[in-house]
Amino acid sequence: MNKKWLAFTDQVKAHYQMDFVPLHEPTFNGKELEYVTDCIQTGWVSSVGAYVNRFEEDLARFTGVRRAVAVVNGTAALHIALKLVGVQAHEEVFMPALTFVATANAVSYLGAVPHFVDVSEKTLGLDPQKLEAHILAIGEVKNNQLINKKTGRVIRAVVPMHTFGHAVELEELQVICEKYHLILVEDAAESLGTYYKGKQTGSFGKVSAISFNGNKIMTTGGGGAILTDDEALADYAKHITTTAKVPHRWEFEHDEVAFNYRLPNINAALGCAQLEKMPEFIEQKRALTAFYEELVAPLEGVTLFKEPTNSFSNYWLQTLIIDDTLVRDDVLAFLNDHGVMSRPIWTPLHKLKPYRDCPRADLSTIERLNKKIINIPSTPIKEG
Ligand SMILES: *Cc1c(COP(=O)(O)O)cnc(C)c1O
Numbered sequence: 001m002n003k004k005w006l007a008f009t010d011q012v013k014a015h016y017q018m019d020f021v022p023l024h025e026p027t028f029n030g031k032e033l034e035y036v037t038d039c040i041q042t043g044w045v046s047s048v049g050a051y052v053n054r055f056e057e058d059l060a061r062f063t064g065v066r067r068a069v070a071v072v073n074g075t076a077a078l079h080i081a082l083k084l085v086g087v088q089a090h091e092e093v094f095m096p097a098l099t100f101v102a103t104a105n106a107v108s109y110l111g112a113v114p115h116f117v118d119v120s121e122k123t124l125g126l127d128p129q130k131l132e133a134h135i136l137a138i139g140e141v142k143n144n145q146l147i148n149k150k151t152g153r154v155i156r157a158v159v160p161m162h163t164f165g166h167a168v169e170l171e172e173l174q175v176i177c178e179k180y181h182l183i184l185v186e187d188a189a190e191s192l193g194t195y196y197k198g199k200q201t202g203s204f205g206k207v208s209a210i211s212f213n214g215n216k217i218m219t220t221g222g223g224g225a226i227l228t229d230d231e232a233l234a235d236y237a238k239h240i241t242t243t244a245k246v247p248h249r250w251e252f253e254h255d256e257v258a259f260n261y262r263l264p265n266i267n268a269a270l271g272c273a274q275l276e277k278m279p280e281f282i283e284q285k286r287a288l289t290a291f292y293e294e295l296v297a298p299l300e301g302v303t304l305f306k307e308p309t310n311s312f313s314n315y316w317l318q319t320l321i322i323d324d325t326l327v328r329d330d331v332l333a334f335l336n337d338h339g340v341m342s343r344p345i346w347t348p349l350h351k352l353k354p355y356r357d358c359p360r361a362d363l364s365t366i367e368r369l370n371k372k373i374i375n376i377p378s379t380p381i382k383e384g
Contacts, residue, residue, distance in 0.1 A: 001334040004298050009338035011295055012377060020339045021377040024317065026219045030277045035269035047242075049265025055272050059225055062275060063192070063200045065208075067234030069226040070263035070271070071241050074189040074211025077224035078106035080241055080261065081207040082157065084226070084233050085183045087112050091156040092148055092359060094182070096126045097348040097366050099161040103187050104349050104358075106209075107159075115148070115155060116350045116360040121369065123308045124319075125168030126160040132176050134361035139180065146180045151359060157183040162191035162201050164375070165217065165285075165316035166307055170196045170204045185209070188227070192217055193282045195312040202227045207237075212267075217281055217316045217380075218274035220267040284380035285315040292318055292376070301325040305373075320374040328371045335376065345373040 012021055039045045052070055059068035071077050087093060089111030095103050097116035104114040117134060120127035139146050139155065146155045158177060160168045170186075177184045188194075188202035189211035195201070202208040207230070212223035226237045239245075244258035263271075289304070296304045305319035320342075322331060328344060335342040348366050349355045 001330060004300075005334060006338065008295055008299060009335060009340045012340045015291065016377065016379070016381060018339070021341055022379065023341045023343055023375060023377055024215045025379045026214055027277070027281065027380055028273075030273045032270055032273040035273045036266060039266040039269045045266040046264050047262055049268070051265045051268035051272055052263060055220075055263070055268040055275070056225075058272060058275050059210075060227070062278065063202050063210075063227055065200075065203045065227045066229045066231060067227070069234055069237040069241060070268055071224045071226060071261045072263055073222050074209055074213060074216075074224035075102040075106055076241070076259070076261040077209035077211070077226045078102060078159075078185075078187060078189075079109050080237055080259070081185050081205075081209045081226050082106055082110055082112070082159075083240070084207045084228070084237055085157055085185055087156045088154075091154045092151070093156060094126075094131065094158040095187075095349075096161055096163075097350045097360065097363050098124065098163065098345065098369070099187065099349065100189070100346055101349065101352065102189070103159055103161055104355055108354070112156070113151075113153065114349065114355060114358050116348075116355075116358060116363065118361055118363050118365045119163070119369070120169070121365060123166055123168045123311070124163035124305070124369075124373075125166065126158070126173065127365065128169050128172035128176055130361060130365075131158070131173070135176070135180055138359075138361075141180060144181050146182060148359060155182065157185050159185045159187050161187040161189070162194055164305070164319050165191045165194050165314040166305075167191065167194050167196035167201050167311035167313065169308075169310070170201070171310075174204065189224075190216065190316045191314060193278050193314040197310050198312075203229070206230065207233060212271060212274075217285070217314050218271070218278055220263065220271040220274070223263050223267050223271060281380045282314050284382065285378065286313075288318060288378065288380065289315050296320065302331075316378065317375045318378045320376060321369075322372050322374065328374065331374060335374075341377055343375045345370065345375070
C-alpha cells in the first residue's frame with residue numbers, strides 16, 4: 001500500500017466530508033418525517049393502515065409488476081416466494097454459493113435443500129453456462145420434473161441473486177428454466193431499481209423478493225416485499241403473511257397455519273417516502289461510480305466493478321476487484337485504518353456450518369473470487 005492509496009482514502013473522505021466514511025447509511029431527506037409523524041398522530045402505527053396499501057401500490061408501479069405484497073423483511077419475502085411457487089420439503093433449489101445466508105435459510109425453512117452453483121465473473125451472479133453444464137452432469141428430466149440423479153430429489157426452482165445491484169443473465173436463465181422444468185424466483189433484495197434489458201429485476205421471476213433492510217438502497221427500517229404478476233398468488237401471499245385470517249367484522253377464523261409477516265404501517269410510511277427518492281438515489285449511486293472510476297484508475301492491481309452488458313445497475317454497493325499482486329486483508333486493513341470503511345464479500349454458503357453438506361456444482365470461480373472482492377462506501381450523496 002502506497003501514497004496512491006493514501007490519496008484514494010483522502011479523496012473519499014473529502015468527498016463525503018467525513019473522517020470515517022461508513023459503508024452504507026440510510027438517507028432521509030424526503031417526506032419520511034412527515035409520513036411517520038402522520039402514523040404517530042393518527043395512532044396507525046401497527047398491523048394495518050393506509051400506508052401499507054399505498055406502499056404496495058407504489059412499489060408495484062415502480063417495479064413494473066402487477067402486485068407487490070409488503071412483509072416484515074426480505075428473508076420472509078423469500079420464504080413466502082418459495083412457498084408460493086410450490087417448493088416442498090426434501091426438494092432442492094439451485095442458488096449461487098455467493099449470496100447472503102438468507103437465500104439458503106429461506107429454502108431451509110421449507111425443509112428443502114439449497115444446491116449451490118457457481119457465479120459468473122461478468123455479473124458476480126449465477127452463471128447460466130455453468131448451471132446448464134451441471135444440470136447435464138447430475139440431472140435427469142422425468143415426468144416434467146428435474147431429478148438430481150445423485151440424491152434422487154426433485155430440483156424445483158432456481159434463485160438467482162443480483163449481487164450488489166447488478167443484474168444476472170436473466171434471459172439465459174429463463175431458457176434453462178423452460179428447458180428443465182425449473183421455476184425462476186429472483187432474490188432481488190439488492191437490486192431494486194436495476195434493469196435488465198429495460199425491465200426491472202424482480203419482474204422476471206414467477207415470484208420475486210426484495211429487502212428494505214437499513215443497509216439497502218432504500219429502507220423501511222426493516223421490511224421486504226414479494227413481487228408477482230400473478231394476482232391469485234399475490235392474494236394468497238397477502239393471506240398467509242397475515243395469519244390466514246378470513247375477513248369478518250369480528251370473528252377470528254383462520255383457515256390454515258400461516259405467518260405473521262406483515263409490514264407495520266409505520267414502516268410502510270417510511271417506505272412510501274423512500275420510494276419517492278429512488279430515482280434520485282440511483283442517479284447519485286451511478287454518479288458515485290463515475291467518481292470512484294477516476295479515483296481507482298491510478299491504483300495498481302485493482303479495478304472498479306462495472307455493470308455487466310444488459311444491466312442498468314442501481315450500484316447498491318460499490319465494488320473493487322483486486323488481482324494477485326494485492327492481499328485482500330492488507331487492503332481491508334489499510335482502508336479501514338484510513339477512515340474508509342470496507343468489507344469483504346460473504347463467506348460462500350457452502351463453507352458455512354449449516355450448509356457444508358449441501359449438494360453443489362463446480363465452484364471454482366467463487367473459490368477464486370472470494371478473496372478478491374471488496375466493498376467500499378456507497379451511501380448516495382449529492383455531487384459537488
Ligand atoms: C438483504 C438480503 C436479504 C434479506 O433481507 P432482510 O431484509 O435482511 O431479511 C436476502 N438476500 C440478499 C441477497 C440480501 O442482500
